[in-house]
Amino acid sequence: MEVTVGTAALALALLALPVLYERSGSFRFFCKMGFYNGWILLLALVAIPLCALRGRDVENMKIIRGLMQHVKHLYGIRMAVRGAQHFPPRQPYVVVSNHQSSLDLLGMMEVLPDRCVPIAKRELLYMGAVGVVCWLGGIIFIDRKRTHDAISVMAEAAHTMLSQDVRVWVFPEGTRNHSGSMLPFKRGAFHLAVQAQVPVVPIVISSYQHFYSKQERRFTAGQCVIQVLPPLPTRGLGPADVPALTERVRAAMLEAFEALSAELCPTAPPPAPQ
Numbered sequence: 001m002e003v004t005v006g007t008a009a010l011a012l013a014l015l016a017l018p019v020l021y022e023r024s025g026s027f028r029f030f031c032k033m034g035f036y037n038g039w040i041l042l043l044a045l046v047a048i049p050l051c052a053l054r055g056r057d058v059e060n061m062k063i064i065r066g067l068m069q070h071v072k073h074l075y076g077i078r079m080a081v082r083g084a085q086h087f088p089p090r091q092p093y094v095v096v097s098n099h100q101s102s103l104d105l106l107g108m109m110e111v112l113p114d115r116c117v118p119i120a121k122r123e124l125l126y127m128g129a130v131g132v133v134c135w136l137g138g139i140i141f142i143d144r145k146r147t148h149d150a151i152s153v154m155a156e157a158a159h160t161m162l163s164q165d166v167r168v169w170v171f172p173e174g175t176r177n178h179s180g181s182m183l184p185f186k187r188g189a190f191h192l193a194v195q196a197q198v199p200v201v202p203i204v205i206s207s208y209q210h211f212y213s214k215q216e217r218r219f220t221a222g223q224c225v226i227q228v229l230p231p232l233p234t235r236g237l238g239p240a241d242v243p244a245l246t247e248r249v250r251a252a253m254l255e256a257f258e259a260l261s262a263e264l265c266p267t268a269p270p271p272a273p274q
């Protein structure tokens with residue numbers, strides 16, 4: 001008898017889920033984000049044996065990129081890349097891009113150049129299969145609570161870039177930012193570029209505000225533009241030039257971000273100044 005009541009209650013709850021999904025925006029949001037994380041975890045399980053054949057190697061980022069590229073279709077996100085001709089063809093460089101949400105992975109995987117690895121917070125290493133894949137892909141981990149260690153890891157990255165022909169992707173805001181604008185930039189990426197004497201390639205991922213908002217628990221289909229801006233050379237620059245370089249890149253990115261916001265979500269109110 002107890003089993004029958006339990007089964008009936010479970011069946012009723014399962015039947016209610018589609019209704020809840022239809023009626024509650026918040027429930028839909030959590031389902032979609034839960035599926036996003038779960039799906040990535042599953043993809044990571046697929047990626048592990050494929051990447052393990054090579055061991056820890058930046059070439060594994062091609063496998064990760066290939067496995068991730070369909071995810072946008074599951075969410076009806078149309079992505080357009082502009083300015084891809086700005087990627088320097090055959091040399092190391094530092095990519096810097098804005099960081100709004102974990103959805104940035106989709107934009108990143110859309111344009112990730114060959115032999116390019118992100119710099120990530122070390123907490124990602126502890127995300128089970130995702131952490132293992134990040135390690136196998138050669139992702140560079142930093143401990144944001146230990147500035148000195150983070151700086152040494154980045155100095156080492158400058159050598160690796162040159163000796164192993166590697167490109168590095170940095171989110172200079174240093175954390176996710178849902179404000180609809182950009183936080184002040186930290187200078188690590190620019191020190192890295194100057195130390196290695198390689199160009200900085202700024203990439204702007206357009207605002208998600210018109211289809212995704214964590215605060216409002218809203219996640220619909222939508223359009224996203226990934227704009228690659230002209231590279232800035234660093235040859236001849238030294239540490240004293242880093243602050244000006246940082247501000248120059250941020251100003252160019254903010255201008256492009258605001259232009260894209262005006263184009264893609266013209267009715268949205270402008271974000272509060274940072």
Ligand SMILES: CCCCCCCCCCCCCCC(=O)SCCNC(=O)CCNC(=O)[C@H](O)C(C)(C)COP(=O)(O)OP(=O)(O)OC[C@H]1O[C@@H](n2cnc3c(N)ncnc32)[C@H](O)[C@@H]1OP(=O)(O)O
Nearest residue numbers: 043044047067120121147150154172174186187188189191
């Ligand atoms: C198949 C499915 C599998 C799916 C798997 C998917 C995998 C994809 C993974 C994608 C990963 C994306 C992860 C994104 C992140 O984790 S973002 C967070 C981590 N990234 C960053 O934080 C980068 C930006 N941060 C910096 O650049 C910081 O400057 C940092 C180096 C971290 C230090 O930060 P902090 O402790 O806050 O110190 P300050 O920024 O205040 O810097 C202190 C002074 O040091 C100077 N400085 C900084 N860097 C350097 C350097 N490299 N060399 C020399 N000096 C440096 C800095 O300028 C400050 O001095 P001044 O104030 O300017 O005098």
Ligand SMILES: CCCCCCCC/C=C\CCCCCCCC(=O)OC[C@@H](O)COP(=O)(O)O
Nearest residue numbers: 037040041101102105126127128130174175176
């Ligand atoms: C054994 C433990 C198992 C844990 C399982 C966790 C499962 C998580 C599964 C998938 C996560 C996919 C998302 C990958 C990470 C996306 C990159 C990202 O956005 O990192 C955030 C970082 O930039 C800044 O962090 P903060 O905004 O400062 O915070």
